[in-house]
Amino acid sequence: MSADTKPLLEVCGLCVSYGKVEALHQAGIRVGAGQIVTVIGPNGAGKTTLLSAIMGLLPSRGEIVFDGEPQPHPDVEYLVTRGMALVPEKRELFGEMSVEDNLVLGAFQRYRRGERDYRDTLREVYALFPRLEERRTQAAGTLSGGERQMLAVGRALMGKPRLLMLDEPSLGLAPLIVREIFRIIASLRERGVSILLVEQNARAALQVADYGYVLEMGEVTMQGPAHELATDARVIEAYLGLGRHQERLAP
Amino acid sequence: MDSSIALILTQDGIVNGAVYVLLALALVLVFTVTRIIFIPQGEFVAFSALTLAMLENGRFPGTVWLVLAGGLAVCAMEAGALVARHDWRYRARVLGWNLVYPFALWALASLVDWRGAGQLARIAFTLALVVPLGPMMFRVFFQPIASAPVLVLLIVAVAVHVALVGLGLWMFGAEGYRTLPLWDENFLVGPLRIPGQAIWVVGASLALIVLLAQFFSRTIYGKALRATAVNRNGARLMGISPNLAGRLTLMLAAAIGAISGILVSPITTIYYDTGFLIGLKGFVAAIIGGLAAYPAAAAGALLVGLLESFSSFWASAYKEVIVFTLIIPVLFWRSLRTHHVEEEEE
Secondary structure, eight states: OOTTSOEEEEEEEEEEEETTEEEEEEEEEEEETTOEEEEEOOTTSSHHHHHHHHTTSSOOEEEEEETTEEOSSOOHHHHHHHTEEEEOTTOOOOTTSBHHHHHHHHTHHHHHTTOOOHHHHHHHHHHHOHHHHHTTTSBGGGSOHHHHHHHHHHHHHTTOOSEEEEESTTTTOOHHHHHHHHHHHHHHHTTTOEEEEEESOHHHHHHHOSEEEEEETTEEEEEEEHHHHHHOHHHIIIIISOOHHHHHHOO | OOHHHHHHHHHHHHHHHHHHHHHHHHHHHHHHHHOOOOTTHHHHHHHHHHHHHHHHTTOOOTHHHHHHHHHHHHHHHHHHHHHHHTOOTTHHHHHIIIIIHHHHHHHHHHHSOTTTSOHHHHHHHHHHHHTTHHHHHIIIIIGGGTTSOHHHHHHHHHHHHHHHHHHHHHHHOSOOBOOOOSOOOEEEETTEEEEHHHHHHHHHHHHHHHHHHHHHHHSHHHHHHHHHHHOHHHHHHTTOOHHHHHHHHHHHHHHHHHHHHHHHTTTSOBOTTHHHHHHHHHHHHHHHTTTTOHHHHHHHHHHHHHHHHHHHHHOGGGHHHHHHHTHHHHHHHHHHHHHHHHHHHO
């Protein structure tokens, strides 16, 4: 990351504990405006915990500065109004409600503040995900896995976020759909949305990202420009190639 | 029993059932959005009926003191939260609704001659007094424990109910009241004598149901409440705060309760503690809907109304017993059905 880009999100010394177990220890990351930053790491490294803590869903200690404003008590509803959005791993859609209602609710916080242009935003999101327009009257719970992910991302975009945090967007999806999702993530950057991407699919994540962090056992163990990480011997062995690490994981 | 008696009983049952429908809908709404089994729902019915009665008799409605006290409590709690979090964003709104508004009501209650005012003006003022009690109740009693288990919320709801019944006795006295009917005429249809008030009750209930359905299917705020009921975490991520949803829900519940009270008080004598029994019948209906399904709850409410009126004819001493006994087969049926659903999911 070039030093002159003003960070949109800056996290310093973030600690999260579940009881006595520390899930995140002194984690620090920066996301510059207009950047795609990825956090890769094995299962249980604390990636989801990191996003939840930044979003104010989990109590944490440490410093979080969003858009120049320190957040001593991160509060979900307030951060949403400031332009932060999280697409969680579980998607958290409103299953019994229609696709269109799900999307419209993505604009709730803007509507509440008096920005009543959600119909225009809806058209933009439909242009990005034509599949959602085809299915707009269907209940969200009846969608396929890929469509659900599109709906979750589309719903987040309805709030016109400046920072979009995606938790495992490729999880459980067919390879073709994964490619489609990553194409859309890359295209979001052109709209000026910064992205913090948490992924186990390290290869795809490092391809699309500008900068990357490796999170292991709740600590940031490596960081650097994404193309450098992608060629780093340790990263290749642990996360990209079929090194010893993966052989050990395989039953 | 001949057919004309059956018709009269049916008419009675439908009129009472219409009010139970409203209360059942309010209970399902509150439970799905906030997980509170809302025992104090009936208090809104009694308080609005008695407030209206006080205004008709030219007496000062004690509800004003309750709104003032509630507003002050909310202000104190918000001040604590504001100081702790250095968060002053909502101070104007908090002070406006919880300090300025109650004092304005107090001034209106003292200055205006409500006995001389029209019935519609009295009804409007009654609603203005009773409806804000809903969001205040949420802020003071339920918001601090919003994520507690259902059982804890239920216990607090029972405590709030008991406290409110006591306050009701203090505010309105032990005497029962009937308010003036909105429509004094009677209509003869065959063997039936239909009082204008009965038409009002059924018509207003239907209108309110249609209005609520429109609210939930067409407006963003209505959708936001449904979203909170379907997926609380997802709703929070959209910036729909559970606190906002809770306040809005209890405001709707209070409004529905208050309107029900205004509708029934010309046909039933209301005492300070009548609300509980009326609310409980709405609750039986809501249970028939599994505290989740609106149409089933509405059908259940009509069933409760009819059962009540027919049992008052056949075994009037046991009419409440018969209505409340209905809950046992319903729970049995529901538990069998729920088990079945779980099997299907596996």
